[in-house]
Amino acid sequence: xAKVFDHGNSVGVVTPMSAQFDAPLKLQSGGELSGxxxxxxxxxxxxxxxxxxxxxxxxxxxxxxxxxYYAATPDYIGWWDNMIGPGKPIDTRKFFVVAxxxxxxxxxxxxxxxxxxxxxxxxxxxxxxxxxxxxVESQALLASRLGIHQFAAVVGGSLGGMQALQWSLxxxxxxxxxxxxxxxxxxxxxxxxxxxxxxQAILTDPEYHQGDYYRYDVVPWRGLRLARMLGHIxxxxxxxxxxxxxRDRREGSEAGYQYGFNIEFEVESYLHxxxxxxxxxxxxxxxxxxxxxxxYFDPARSVQGDLRAAFAKATAEFFVLAFTSxxxxxxxxxxxxVKPLLDHRRTVSYSVIESPHGHDSFLMSIPHYHALMAAxxxxxxx
Amino acid sequence: MAVGLxxxxxxxxxxxxxxxxxxxxxxxxxxxxxxLREWRGIKISxxxxxxxxxxxxxxxxxxxxxxxDLDAGLSMFEDQSFDxxxxxxxxxxxxxxxxxxxxxxxxxxEVIVSFPNFGHWSHRLQIALGRMPVSDRLPYDWHNTPNIHxxxxxxxxxxxxxxxxxxxxCCALNQGKPQKFLPNMFATLAVYRLCxxxx
Numbered sequence: 001x002a003k004v005f006d007h008g009n010s011v012g013v014v015t016p017m018s019a020q021f022d023a024p025l026k027l028q029s030g031g032e033l034s035g036x037x038x039x040x041x042x043x044x045x046x047x048x049x050x051x052x053x054x055x056x057x058x059x060x061x062x063x064x065x066x067x068x069y070y071a072a073t074p075d076y077i078g079w080w081d082n083m084i085g086p087g088k089p090i091d092t093r094k095f096f097v098v099a100x101x102x103x104x105x106x107x108x109x110x111x112x113x114x115x116x117x118x119x120x121x122x123x124x125x126x127x128x129x130x131x132x133x134x135x136v137e138s139q140a141l142l143a144s145r146l147g148i149h150q151f152a153a154v155v156g157g158s159l160g161g162m163q164a165l166q167w168s169l170x171x172x173x174x175x176x177x178x179x180x181x182x183x184x185x186x187x188x189x190x191x192x193x194x195x196x197x198x199x200q201a202i203l204t205d206p207e208y209h210q211g212d213y214y215r216y217d218v219v220p221w222r223g224l225r226l227a228r229m230l231g232h233i234x235x236x237x238x239x240x241x242x243x244x245x246x247r248d249r250r251e252g253s254e255a256g257y258q259y260g261f262n263i264e265f266e267v268e269s270y271l272h273x274x275x276x277x278x279x280x281x282x283x284x285x286x287x288x289x290x291x292x293x294x295x296y297f298d299p300a301r302s303v304q305g306d307l308r309a310a311f312a313k314a315t316a317e318f319f320v321l322a323f324t325s326x327x328x329x330x331x332x333x334x335x336x337x338v339k340p341l342l343d344h345r346r347t348v349s350y351s352v353i354e355s356p357h358g359h360d361s362f363l364m365s366i367p368h369y370h371a372l373m374a375a376x377x378x379x380x381x382x
Numbered sequence: 383m384a385v386g387l388x389x390x391x392x393x394x395x396x397x398x399x400x401x402x403x404x405x406x407x408x409x410x411x412x413x414x415x416x417x418l419r420e421w422r423g424i425k426i427s428x429x430x431x432x433x434x435x436x437x438x439x440x441x442x443x444x445x446x447x448x449x450x451d452l453d454a455g456l457s458m459f460e461d462q463s464f465d466x467x468x469x470x471x472x473x474x475x476x477x478x479x480x481x482x483x484x485x486x487x488x489x490x491x492e493v494i495v496s497f498p499n500f501g502h503w504s505h506r507l508q509i510a511l512g513r514m515p516v517s518d519r520l521p522y523d524w525h526n527t528p529n530i531h532x533x534x535x536x537x538x539x540x541x542x543x544x545x546x547x548x549x550x551x552c553c554a555l556n557q558g559k560p561q562k563f564l565p566n567m568f569a570t571l572a573v574y575r576l577c578x579x580x581x
Contacts, residue, residue, distance in 0.1 A: 319441075337456050338448065345403065345426050351437050351449045368434055375441040 007069065007077075011043040011092050014068035014078070018108065019145055025103075025138060031128040035117055038142050039064045039108035040100040043084060044092035046147065054090055054381035055139060056080065056099040056345040057156030057163035059283060059362075060231075060290045063107035066099035067092075082365040090155070094382060099145065103138050104130040104289040107251055112285035113214060125211025132159075132288055132297045136166045140174065148186035152318075152380050153177040157362035158329065159290065164336065168314035169299055172173045176378055178316045179373070182362040184325050184333035186298040191328065194234055195291040197225035202284045211285055224284045225275040232274050237358035238327035241267060310338040317347040319376045321369070321377045323361035324354050349376070388413070389558035390496040392469060395422045397494060397551060397575050402465035403427070405490065407452055407482070408472030411436050412445030423426045430456075451477075453477045459489040474529040480545075487547065487578050496573040499554070501534030501566040506525050519570050535566040542576065551575035 018037050025033045041064045046053060056066050061270045067078035067085055084090045084097055103108040104127065110129040119126075144150065154175045157163040161183025167175045187195070205223030207213055213220055234239075245267035264268050300310040318341050322334035331352045341348040353369045355361040361369070388491040391414055398404060400423045406415050409429025418424040428446045431437055440447035448458065452478060467490030469482070474497050478483050486493045500521035505515035514524040522529065533541070535554065542549055553573045554565030 123553075229499075335458060341462060342428070342448075342458055347446055349437075349441060349447045351434070351441075353449075354434070368438070372439055372441060375438055379441070379444055 001349045003357065007074070009087050010077075010081065011068040014043065014065070015040050015070075016041050016064055017098070019142055021138075021141060025134070025141075027230075028131045028133050029130055033103065033110065033128065036103060036110035036138070037114075038100055038103070038110075038138060039105075040098060040142060041065060041067070041078075042099075042146070043067050044095050046096040047382060050148050051152060052095050053099045053143070053146075053151050055143070055151050055153060055154045055164075055167075056084070056090075056097060057135075057139070057160035058100065058102055058105075059156070059158040059166075060294070061158045061278070062160060063101040064109075065107075067097070080363065082363075083370070083373065090377055091374075095152065095377070096148075098143070098148070098154050099190040100139065100142060102130070102135045104286055105186070106283035106343065107287040110282065112211065112289065113190065113283050114165050122214045126284065127289070127294055131293055132162050133167050133170065135163055135293070136170050139163070139167075140171055141175070146162050149174065150382055151175045152187060153179060153377070155179040155181075156183070157181040158183060158359065159294055162294070165299060165314075167312065168316045168318075169282055171363050172313055172315045175316050177319070177376075178314075178375065179319045179321070180334070180337060181321045182323055182329050182334075182359055183337065184329040185297055185336050186300070188330045188333075193294045194328075195295055196231065198230050199288055201226035201230070201290055202288060205284075208284070211288075212274070212282070218286045219279070221279045224279050224287060227284075227287055228275045228278040228282075229261075229271045232271060234328045235359040237327065237356055239325060240356045240358055241358070245270060280382045305355075307336060308343050311346075312344060314341065314344070314346065318349070319372075320348065321362075321372065322350075322352050323357070323359070323369075325356050326354060326359045326361060327346040328359040338346075388471075389555050390571055391417050393555070394418075394468065394470070394494050394496070395493075396422065396495045398422060399468050400424065402435075402462075404466045404468065405430070405459065405464045406468045406470065408432075408454075408469060408475075409436075409440065409445070409447065411439035412447065413443050414470055415470065416443050445566050454481055455456040455481070456485045456489050461488055462491055464490045466490055466492050466494060470494070470496050471498065472560070473497050474532050476531065479531050483541075483545075483547070485559045487576070489562065491552070491577065493576040494573065495538075496571060497533065497538070498529075499535050499566065499572045500532040501536060502570055503567050517570075535569065535572045536575065538572065542574075546579040548575050548579040549574055550577055 016040050020037050022035045065078045066080045069077050086093050101107040104111045112123050116123045154164040154167045161180030164178045164180050168178045203221035204219035207218040208220040248266040249264050250266050250269045300307045303309040320334050320337050322331035338350045355366050404427040406429045409431050415427045430448050430450050433450050437447050443518045467486045508515040554561040554567050554569035555571040
């Protein structure tokens with residue numbers, strides 16, 4: 001049966017674009033990228049004074065296709081389509097929205113699977129470790145290329161929120177409003193531990209070949225699969241998994257236990273399905289890079305861990321949102337962003353949204369969440 | 383909560399110099415902070431509010447709002463970091479009254495508290511007649527009221543005296559007008575300005 005896609009309030013057909021940068025990008029690690037490409041999409045129109053631009057910073061697996069759909073694939077809808085569009089919280093009738101695939105990604109921007117122009121081979125493991133600060137530098141260069149000196153707002157969920165925070169520190173004069181959703185100012189030991197298990201799953205996969213698996217025409221899918229399964233568990237809440245799957249067993253297994261190791265429980269089936277889907281579309285080296293960028297991010301690293309000192313530079317207005325059931329970046333962690341801003345008497349609001357969806361809540365169409373976002377973006381003058 | 387400008391707002395505003403940094407606990411939809419901004423020129427202020435509908439209204443009103451439960455304390459605010467901390471017609475609905483007042487005195491150099499005066503003669507009369515009081519200021523029945531810690535003006539003054547809290551100012555209001563004669567009998571609303579006695 002043919003599926004019918006409801007594109008109501010959609011920005012409609014969008015076209016991905018690429019920007020080529022020839023000047024080398026100096027990286028925080030000391031290395032550099034000699035030249036690179038950034039894939040991006042834009043929605044809405046940049047006004048004549050360029051005061052209505054909003055940057056969407058992607059999370060771990062995020063990319064430039066944040067809203068609308070492609071003419072050839074109407075079922076491939078942008079990952080934040082419920083948030084961005086005409087009449088939606090980030091209203092494209094008012095704002096010019098920019099979304100991109102970050103450096104190190106695997107959706108068209110320069111990353112480990114791209115060809116290194118110097119060696120004419122894939123970067124693979126030689127691709128440098130990229131940090132949140134590096135991403136902000138590259139995003140700022142893209143903004144300048146698009147004629148945007150100052151963003152009305154920089155927005156992001158999870159790892160995307162960290163980029164939004166970094167914008168307020170690296171370029172305080174280039175961002176007026178910062179909105180972070182389901183975010184923390186830096187990872188805890190537990191967060192880093194989860195990431196390390198995910199990385200070890202990939203690094204110890206026999207098909208990993210020190211990151212050079214492209215050459216052998218294989219992918220370390222077992223490792224990537226495990227990494228995603230683990231990650232996925234941490235994005236959901238115990239309550240949600242309980243209500244969605246409970247101890248239900250999948251079709252064919254209801255009769256009785258099979259006393260074996262095949263998939264029997266619905267939750268197992270779900271995890272396998274999610275992991276299989278992810279493995280087909282995501283690059284293992286990119287996964288490694290993204291988790292490392294998360295681990296390294298700490299705006300207070302140069303000031304002995306003092307977040308208050310770190311945020312002294314931030315002059316933007318902030319809106320920080322958290323979700324009750326998010327245990328990966330809990331409301332208490334989001335408060336760590338709010339506290340130093342309060343200490344500096346910045347303009348800041350903070351809301352904790354009731355949601356059973358865990359960390360993934362930031363992608364969901366939760367009416368109150370969207371009402372808050374709409375109210376906040378409505379306030380932004382352009 | 384009453385619609386429109388509440389009688390205690392103007393009284394509070396007179397106690398708050400224009401350059402003050404203000405924290406309003408249980409700020410509702412941000413009505414008071416908006417009043418202080420527009421009529422008193424208060425530039426730096428935050429509201430704390432637990433109810434999600436009110437948090438949304440604060441955002442719509444352009445008020446800085448921190449969604450938090452007052453009974454969980456004020457740990458996000460530093461000692462003596464605000465000029466004024468306000469608890470407007472909320473103290474009667476707070477569970478841990480003593481700890482919230484001490485938190486307010488920790489965070490604010492001055493504290494303003496307003497509450498419906500339970501000592502008003504109409505409440506006394508209703509109790510004398512054997513009923514729990516219901517009035518304009520206390521429009522709830524006994525079983526659905528959020529007001530779990532009601533007090534009279536005399537009770538509140540005793541509470542302060544027992545805890546070395548200095549009363550800098552007090553204003554008793556009856557239907558919005560100052561009530562000088564037997565305030566604990568005739569005032570519907572009491573507004574106090576407080577600080578630590580030792581300070």
